[in-house]
Amino acid sequence: MEFAGKVALVTGCSGIGRAVALRLAAGGAAVMACDIDPEAAAALAEGAAGAARLAARRADVADPAQVADTVAACLAAFGGLDIIVNAAAVHPYGTVEQTDAAGFARCLAVNVGGIHLTAHFGVRHLRARGGGAIVNLASVQGHACQTGVAAYAASKGAIHALTRAMALDHAAANIRVNSVSPGSVRTPMLTLAAHRFDGAAADTEAAFRRFGAAHPLGRIAEPEEVAELVAFLAGPRAGFCTGADYRIDGGLTAGIGVR
Ligand SMILES: NC(=O)c1ccc[n+]([C@@H]2O[C@H](COP(=O)([O-])OP(=O)(O)OC[C@H]3O[C@@H](n4cnc5c(N)ncnc54)[C@H](O)[C@@H]3O)[C@@H](O)[C@H]2O)c1
Numbered sequence: 001m002e003f004a005g006k007v008a009l010v011t012g013c014s015g016i017g018r019a020v021a022l023r024l025a026a027g028g029a030a031v032m033a034c035d036i037d038p039e040a041a042a043a044l045a046e047g048a049a050g051a052a053r054l055a056a057r058r059a060d061v062a063d064p065a066q067v068a069d070t071v072a073a074c075l076a077a078f079g080g081l082d083i084i085v086n087a088a089a090v091h092p093y094g095t096v097e098q099t100d101a102a103g104f105a106r107c108l109a110v111n112v113g114g115i116h117l118t119a120h121f122g123v124r125h126l127r128a129r130g131g132g133a134i135v136n137l138a139s140v141q142g143h144a145c146q147t148g149v150a151a152y153a154a155s156k157g158a159i160h161a162l163t164r165a166m167a168l169d170h171a172a173a174n175i176r177v178n179s180v181s182p183g184s185v186r187t188p189m190l191t192l193a194a195h196r197f198d199g200a201a202a203d204t205e206a207a208f209r210r211f212g213a214a215h216p217l218g219r220i221a222e223p224e225e226v227a228e229l230v231a232f233l234a235g236p237r238a239g240f241c242t243g244a245d246y247r248i249d250g251g252l253t254a255g256i257g258v259r
Contacts, residue, residue, distance in 0.1 A: 002236060019222075034056065036060045090111065111152070126170075
């Protein structure tokens with residue numbers, strides 16, 4: 001129960017965000033989660049029916065008013081804020097030629113702007129509690145990427161840089177800020193990737209096995225494995241960790257692609 005008495009805001013209610021919300025709640029935290037998809041938010045709240053202190057609401061993390069309202073709802077429900085985990089994201093595909101200005105801007109607004117907004121409205125409340133932790137979901141694609149992911153890769157590299165900047169700015173307030181860069185993880189986002197490469201009738205498990213084979217450990221990750229790392233970074237065992245990116249990629253970026 002390392003999170004007993006702590007309050008967490010988690011963006012993204014499916015995939016990794018869902019696993020993080022449930023992991024923090026299992027550790028004793030009160031959790032306010034949000035997602036632009038009301039069904040994802042409702043499913044998380046229903047799935048956590050046993051956890052008295054987990055609420056989920058609809059919010060677009062790219063909209064300042066909706067993020068401000070979500071932080072206010074968190075304070076009203078649970079009385080404070082100690083931890084922010086940013087897992088809401090979009091994953092558009094395309095080269096810069098194929099990506100129009102609106103699509104590029106939206107990707108940056110959600111994936112990077114959402115982190116700015118939860119911190120913009122949330123940091124003052126972490127400071128008021130004597131400190132806290134922020135964990136941003138980045139990606140291996142911020143370090144090295146595939147073809148056809150220009151906007152997404154740009155957003156993930158920006159998250160690495162924003163994480164460092166936030167860590168320096170708020171260290172004196174005892175607010176630790178880190179990012180996590182997963183390889184392939186079994187979530188709805190990866191299912192969309194399978195459909196993109198193999199068509200809508202894709203054999204998702206076969207695609208996941210193929211994605212997994214690219215990782216030296218020979219498989220993709222489960223969202224709960226990523227949630228464990230996020231929980232570590234959000235909690236007291238990571239008391240001296242700030243300003244860093246932690247890869248959780250089954251060795252994917254350790255090699256040079258020759259097996
Ligand atoms: N799944 C992977 O293989 C993988 C790999 C590396 C990094 N990541 C990163 O991990 C994080 C979580 O991804 P996931 O795999 O769980 O994806 P996911 O698609 O399962 O979950 C992302 C959630 O964000 C929500 N969302 C999208 N736009 C939003 C907005 N404007 N406001 C609020 N919510 C919004 C979606 O509705 C969705 O429920 C993301 O940052 C993603 O880029 C995932």
